[in-house]
Amino acid sequence: MLILYYNTKDMGGNTVFQNTTQPPIQAGPVNPTPQVESQEPSFPIKGKIIKLSIGILLFVLFIYLIINFVIPRFGPKKEETVTLTYWGLWEDKQVMQNVISDFEKRNPNIKIDYIKQDPKEYRERLATRILNGTGPDIFRFHNTWFPMFSDMLLPMSSDTIKKEEFQNNFYTVIQKDLVKNGAIYGIPLEIDTLSLFVNTDSFKAAGVEVPKTWEEFAKTARSLTVKDENNNIKSAGAALGTFDNITHAPDIISLLLLQNSANLNNLNSTSQNAAEAFNFYISFVKENNVWDEKQDPSILAFAKGNLSMFFGYSWDIFIIKNANPNLNFAIYPVPHLPDKNISIASYWVEGVSLKSKHQRESLLFMKFISEKETEQKLFSEQAKTRLFGEPYARVDLAESLKDNPLLYPFIIQAKDAVSSFFASDTYDNGLNFKMNNYLGDAVRSVLGNTSAETAVEVLDKGINQVLQQYSKSTPVSN
Known part of the structure; x- marks a missing residue:
């Protein structure tokens, strides 16, 4: 057994070991201290993982923002439907x-x-x-x-x-x-243009040619009109002179007015021309007696074979053929005055x-x-x-x-066609409807023995009222 005595004393910074009189301390048997392996705490490692994960997420977010918000601004935009x-x-x-x-x-x-x-x-x-x-x-x-x-x-x-x-x-x-x-x-x-429909069977039976002028038209209409023993019209030569039972009456009257150089925007400035056109139109009832108010609507009369000459547009062909598939008819340009090859466009x-x-x-x-x-x-x-x-x-x-x-005659007139606010079949309840009402009143007044000059004067006032109501330039060309 080893007994140690020690005392430490600081002497000018030197240390010496000396014997002492103090009782000895007996050391007991020395048991070796068990060795425990050194372990670092776990939280620093977890912290690194969390930091790494956050970094990855931020990087992914950054790439997402670049791809979806930055790059599209500089690239071509996708058009929506x-x-x-x-x-x-x-x-x-x-x-x-x-x-x-x-x-x-x-x-x-x-x-x-x-x-x-x-x-x-x-x-x-x-x-x-x-x-x-x-x-x-x-x-x-x-x-x-x-x-x-x-x-x-x-x-x-x-x-x-x-x-x-x-x-x-x-x-x-x-x-x-x-x-x-x-x-x-x-x-x-x-x-589409207003054109002349003719019943070819009627023309062949009468041995007459299709008229090219209005003078020829009036003569042909008289020769094609058939009456009974009481002088009632059985088969009309042409549908002119009235208003309510003539299909496209506004367009036909416009045709006569414009061919006779009437100014639709200011009838009073060409009142004589307008009056002449009205008198010619009314003459088919009053003088020539080829049409009257007792007749069927003109498109129906033509489809039935009871009218030799009808004025219409291309869409009327379907109505006529539907009503009478066996009717023989042909289409021609409208009659005209000398140097006035005008038709109406609709x-x-x-x-x-x-x-x-x-x-x-x-x-x-x-x-x-x-x-x-x-x-x-x-x-x-x-x-x-x-x-x-x-x-x-x-x-x-x-x-x-x-x-x-059937179709080409409507086309060949287009180069000389003009428009008129007196237009049928537009169903507008507006400008056309109001203009046509004034025009119809004018025709009926002349049939009732009002002079054409007076009718034109009244009609002109009605036209001006409608034009002022809409206060825009009209599509009429004279």
């Missing part, structure tokens, strides 16, 4: 859809929702919806309606159609109707609402329908459902209809 509402008349959706599909293929981000409208109260419904912001983007309107819609129509941009292109491709009457102050306000898909136009929220896309559609191929495609689709499509509005397509004897 736009749906345009298109209000049409007359044509069923199945006819229009194949044409519309061609446009949608060319413009995959634009869809067209075509809705065929009921013509009854269409003009009023259209105007109301446009004004309250719930109207269509694209809509159909009659060529005489510009005064009623001028503040609702979006002018075509030069990207849609250039003025030179419009002038070269469309008839003069269309340019006068739709170009205002240098701006183009619509694109027509068709044109047609429908596609326009864009000034309140459309998708004007750019709507104008793209206008550009599409102005193209030659589009009109041809539409005509083809229409011809699948009826005898023929609507006569082309484009000048460069006229000759393609040359071999169609």
